[in-house]
Amino acid sequence: MIDFELEQMIENPEWCLVLNHYSQQQLQTKKQDPEFDGWIIRQNEVEGVALEHLPRIHGKLIAFDLLKFQISSRDSGVFYKVTRAGQKMLPKLQKMLQQQSASEQSESEYSYSKSA
Template sequence: MIDLELEQMMENPEWCLVLNHYSQLQRQAKEQNPEFDGWIGRQNKVEGVVLERLPRIHGKLIAFDLLKFQLSGRDSGVYYQVTRLGEKMLPRLEKLITSASNPESPDSDLTYAKSA
């Protein structure tokens, strides 16, 4: 994992919300249908994220290879899938965010992320 990606995610908590949202949707769909291919239709509402920022956030997550997309056709629209890098980053982000909110934690400094 590149430090820049992790730092950008920490500086932009809305990105984390969007990435986590897609990841949860993928897991839920896979639990309901083991044949699920992993593609989720574009989400136009994510709790905690301003609607106007979603297109830019989608673009940033794609640029950092945390989210990938496919065009399904004129009527179907765009579908997204969390990449392997995105899935690997989510648990680390949750740990760092939790640590940052608890200043007494030994991992509360971002230097932990850079040294790992």
């Protein structure tokens, strides 16, 4: 994993939401069906992500080798799967985003206390 990819993911939280969404879908489906191969039908709605951003986000995640796709058939559409690199990146991303959020929260609390 290249630092650039990690930086881009942190700077674009919607990308993290989409990658995490596919990862969670894979985990849930695998629990229900042990024979599940990991391919998830294209998600057209992801909480916290604008619908018009999804095509671009899918493309970026594929370009960074965090998500791969396959076209099953004309009728069933496109399927996606989180790559090994994507699975490895998710815990790091979540940790870094939590730290960033905590840092921003403490900064806002500090500036609020200074203005009071």
